[in-house]
Amino acid sequence: MCAMDTADRPDAAADRGPCAAIPADQMDFVRQILDRVGDKWSMLVISALEARPLRYTELQRDAPGISQRMLTLTARQLQQDGLVTRTAYAEVPPRVEYALTPLGRSLHHVVTSLITWVVDHHGQIREHRSSSTTTS
Amino acid sequence: MCAMDTADRPDAAADRGPCAAIPADQMDFVRQILDRVGDKWSMLVISALEARPLRYTELQRDAPGISQRMLTLTARQLQQDGLVTRTAYAEVPPRVEYALTPLGRSLHHVVTSLITWVVDHHGQIREHRSSSTTTS
DNA sequence: CTGGATCCCGCCGGATACTG
DNA sequence: CAGTATCCGGCGGGATCCAG
Numbered sequence: 207m208c209a210m211d212t213a214d215r216p217d218a219a220a221d222r223g224p225c226a227a228i229p230a231d232q233m234d235f236v237r238q239i240l241d242r243v244g245d246k247w248s249m250l251v252i253s254a255l256e257a258r259p260l261r262y263t264e265l266q267r268d269a270p271g272i273s274q275r276m277l278t279l280t281a282r283q284l285q286q287d288g289l290v291t292r293t294a295y296a297e298v299p300p301r302v303e304y305a306l307t308p309l310g311r312s313l314h315h316v317v318t319s320l321i322t323w324v325v326d327h328h329g330q331i332r333e334h335r336s337s338s339t340t341t342s
Numbered sequence: 343m344c345a346m347d348t349a350d351r352p353d354a355a356a357d358r359g360p361c362a363a364i365p366a367d368q369m370d371f372v373r374q375i376l377d378r379v380g381d382k383w384s385m386l387v388i389s390a391l392e393a394r395p396l397r398y399t400e401l402q403r404d405a406p407g408i409s410q411r412m413l414t415l416t417a418r419q420l421q422q423d424g425l426v427t428r429t430a431y432a433e434v435p436p437r438v439e440y441a442l443t444p445l446g447r448s449l450h451h452v453v454t455s456l457i458t459w460v461v462d463h464h465g466q467i468r469e470h471r472s473s474s475t476t477t478s
Numbered sequence: 479c480t481g482g483a484t485c486c487c488g489c490c491g492g493a494t495a496c497t498g
Numbered sequence: 499c500a501g502t503a504t505c506c507g508g509c510g511g512g513a514t515c516c517a518g
Contacts, residue, residue: 244380
């Protein structure tokens with residue numbers, strides 16, 4: 207986000223607003239994280255792990271509708287990003303525990319504040335959706 | 343997010359954490375907005391509009407890489423949600439101006455705080471990504 | 479200039495079956 | 499139990515052409 211053309215509009219630098227604070231080289235990265243946040247399963251898993259560490263099967267239970275494939279993929283992503291930890295115990299019945307890292311927890315907090323906004327304003331949005339005033 | 347099974351685990355009510363604050367009937371709605379936030383083009387457009395109202399072509403310029411199809415679709419979505427306004431002037435060369443609504447601006451602020459988090463922690467995430475410590 | 483209509487392909491993600 | 503491998507259908511979204 208934060209439109210970053212401006213290359214051909216030297217005079218437009220003043221128009222860019224607060225977005226100018228975000229270096230262009232971090233833009234793609236920001237989008238990656240934003241995609242992750244917007245991802246249905248990522249947030250579902252993180253939320254499920256918020257209360258306490260969970261095993262694979264428990265995650266499947268606590269993330270309604272997630273498939274094995276997506277659970278595995280999502281978990282791997284979150285692990286690689288350092289948002290969750292994966293601990294495998296070499297036992298007779300294999301056991302693996304997933305847990306939130308401090309980083310993951312802090313992300314969840316931020317997202318929670320966003321959710322709070324949505325809950326606060328979902329009335330207004332619903333309103334606009336029903337009365338889509340085509341001002342033409 | 344905020345795993346909402348618990349139906350078959352009557353004793354698990356205590357585990358749910360802060361997510362219990364979110365009514366189940368708003369969950370799907372929250373996800374819709376979260377998807378919109380995570381959507382590449384939505385945020386790009388909102389950010390572009392933050393500085394000032396823009397015309398169709400200007401939006402195309404300021405949202406690098408967006409296609410006509412996606413610009414039109416995204417704009418319509420945002421308009422229906424009451425996040426932007428679309429004003430068409432019946433002139434000889436057709437002119438349409440898109441502008442952020444207060445609601446849209448407030449959403450952008452929230453998202454900006456999320457972006458701030460990303461910028462603050464992208465170092466840690468990058469670290470974890472490179473040294474994907476497979477704790478097995 | 480501001481879109482609408484169509485075609486079409488890539489890939490996301492569900493379902494299913496198999497393994498250590 | 500905790501995954502991996504494979505198939506495959508749907509659709510998101512780019513490209514292109516057309517219209518008011």
